[in-house]
Amino acid sequence: QVQLVESGGGSVQAGGSLRLSCAASGSTLTTYAMGWFRQAPEKEREFIAYISRSGRSTYHADSVKGRFTIDRDNAKSTIYLQMNSLKPEDTALYYCAARAGVYGLGSQSPAEYQYWGQGTQVTVSS
Numbered sequence: 352q353v354q355l356v357e358s359g360g361g362s363v364q365a366g367g368s369l370r371l372s373c374a375a376s377g378s379t380l381t382t383y384a385m386g387w388f389r390q391a392p393e394k395e396r397e398f399i400a401y402i403s404r405s406g407r408s409t410y411h412a413d414s415v416k417g418r419f420t421i422d423r424d425n426a427k428s429t430i431y432l433q434m435n436s437l438k439p440e441d442t443a444l445y446y447c448a449a450r451a452g453v454y455g456l457g458s459q460s461p462a463e464y465q466y467w468g469q470g471t472q473v474t475v476s477s
Contacts, residue, residue, distance in 0.1 A: 352377055352378060352466070353375050353376070353377050353378035353380070353382070353383065353449050353466050354375070354376050354377045354466075355373055355374070355375055355447050355448070355449060355466055355467065355468035356373070356374050356376075356468055356469070357371060357372065357373050357445065357446065357447050357468045357469065357470060357471040358371070358372050358373075358374070358471055359371040359372050359471060360445060360471030360472045360473045361472075361473070361474070362474045362475075362476065363437055363473075363474070363475055363476075364475070364476055364477075365437060365438055365439055365475055365476065365477050366436060366437065367437050367475070368433070368434060368435045368436075368437065369434045369437065369473060370431060370432070370433050370434070371387070371431065371432040371434065371445055371447075371471060371473075372429055372430070372431055373385070373387075373429060373430045373431070373432075373447030373468060374428060374429050375428045375429065375430075375449070376428065379428075380423070380425050380428040380429075380430075380449075381404055381405075381425050382404070382451060383404060383449035383450055383451055383455075383466075384401060384402065384403050384404050384449070384450045384455050384456055384457040384458075385401065385402050385421075385423060385430045385447060385448065385449055385450070385457065386398065386399075386400065386401040386402075386447070386448045386449075386450065386457050386458070386464055387399040387400050387401075387419075387421060387430075387432045387445060387446070387447055387448075388445070388446045388447075388448060388461055389441075389443035389444065389445045389446065389473075390443055390444050390446070390470075391442060391443040391444075394443075396446070396461050397412070397414075397443075398412050398459040398460070398461070399411070399412055399414075399415055399419060399421075399432070399445075400412065400415065400419060400420075400421035400432065401421065401450075401457025401458065401459070402421045402422070402423050402430065402457060403455050403456055403457060404455030404456075405455060406422070406423050406425065408456065408457075409421050409422075410457065410459070412459075415434075415441075418434065418435050418436045418437075419432060419433065419434050419435070420432070420433045430447060432445070432447075434473070437473075437475045438475060439475045439476065439477045440475075441473060441475050442473060442474050442475050443472075443473060444470040444471070444472050444473075445470060445471050445472075445473050446467055446468055446469075446470045447467075447468045448461070448464035448466060448467045448468070449464060449465060449466040449467075450463055450464045450465065451465055
């Protein structure tokens with residue numbers, strides 16, 4: 352079983368950047384494909400990006416493509432989400448999640464992930 356802890360959230364003005372981190376412990380990170388999701392108040396959890404177990408395959412939602420980049424450093428048991436050109440609509444609680452098995456591939460569906468962090472808040476002001 353893996354434990355996940357997100358960090359790096361905060362408040363930023365529109366157009367700014369943040370880099371979120373998700374540190375894993377309790378299990379080898381290379382066991383899991385990893386994803387980032389976000390949830391704004393009164394909205395459903397939204398897929399942002401995933402990265403395969405090896406790191407060779409990534410996928411980003413259209414809403415963040417070209418602005419956000421998912422990455423991982425298996426040696427540090429950490430995944431990252433670099434967020435540039437932030438917009439007020441990016442304001443949400445951001446979660447990382449781990450998915451075991453299934454050939455090490457990620458998924459856009461939150462239900463496919465077995466482990467979740469507690470989230471880190473990102474607030475973008477106009």
